[in-house]
Amino acid sequence: MLKRYVFITIKINKKLFFSCILFICMICFFVTWKDEPLATVFHSSIRSKIVIDPGHGGIDGGTGENFGLLEKNINLKVSLKLKKSLIGKNFNVIMTRDKDVSLEEKSDIKASRYLKDLDARKSMINNNGDIFTSIHVDANPDSIKTRGVKIYYYPTSTESKRLAQSICTSINNTVYKSFLNMNNTKAVIVPDDFYVLRETQIPGVLIEIGFITNPEDRKLLRSEKYKAKIAQAICNGIVKYFKE
Template sequence: MSVVVGAYKIKKWYVIGLLVLLLLAIQVYKMYVIRSEEKNIEAMSYVLANKLIVVDPGHGGRDPGKIGISGVPEKEINLEVSKRLATVLGQMGAAVILTRDSDIDLSDSSASGWRSRKRQDLSRRVELANGRKADLYISVHCNAFSSQREHGAQVFSHPQSPESKVLAECIQSEMAKILQNTKRQARQVDYYAIRKTKMPAVIVEIGFITNPREDKLLQEPLYQSKVAWSIAAGIIKYYTENNQANQDPSDGKS
């Protein structure tokens, strides 16, 4: 009987050991694939050289945006992710302008009335992008909904801008691949900031702060960096595919 029990224990731990090794192998393979993709993206980052990108952290100052389920206002998360995005894009060779780098809005302190302040704030963000003749405008926001089950990143563009639609789809694709948290598709909406800008422009809703899991994740520095990386990867995808589409088919032929 003891031999049988001993044999059973050996078999049991053998199977457990194999499962552990298998799980480790899967994780190592995932890390290899992710790192390979990161290297591919880094190798293609030359397409950002000489590009001027405006990164706009949504809300700020007297405008908190939505309030997350944990009580953290949207404006704080928007700013942290935007700063990380600006750093990543800068490291890849782009020139980056942040519309704000602290807890402020762009309206005059003397402006009265919420609507008046909001209109002035948004118009100045747009004027900054247009005035500097930016190549891209990326506005970073958090989403919110009455149901806590809603989750996932989503990118929005204006229906009258075909180039913005392509940019939105590229960022949506990379966010879905890297974050693995969404099956949402890029959508077109008529929002002021992306209607008035004169360059490809998108609003990136990086997740739902009314979802307990995403609200917690979006406050974690490592996840914020991952979100920033996924947006940058989408921007590189946009420029890389544009370069390929615009390449002369006769290049390299005699």
């Protein structure tokens, strides 16, 4: 009788223990679900690794030299801010570069320095990420009035388009509406055939965060507050993409 009594007591306690654990998990799930991405709730999410690709670097300065700015530096600063924001949301973040370097030495193909650099970026994206964002600055010397953020995606990639739309909405709300109080300028999404979009095997976007040839955008590109806001907006767009 004693052995049976002990057995029954342990069995009841186990049921109570697991019921409590299940109840706590359900509360944590619903509280967390409201404010955090899937990657926060489920750390094993298949979309938890984000590759950030700061365009250009090293010998390749990108655009902006005529204005006393270099695109490669702006790209890197925004990318590092974006990395910090994404890590704060418990995403795993991989950078194609985290300092002022070009990447051609990481490619084995026989080609020009420029193509080797692109090939290295493509390989790093394909081998490390679930989605990616490539950060750039735009220029249009023929029309200094042209301004604003453009988000490019590969035309046949449905997931990339969805990511682009999510980031676009976030930038319009966070940057243009709330931060700049602008109604006449908005971010737009554009399908295009850029190498980094065409040759990669995961959803991704290329974001031109402003036109360095436009005086108003150029002023923003010099601003640390703008860099922080655009990075936060991109992060929020990625979070929204995973939630949906």
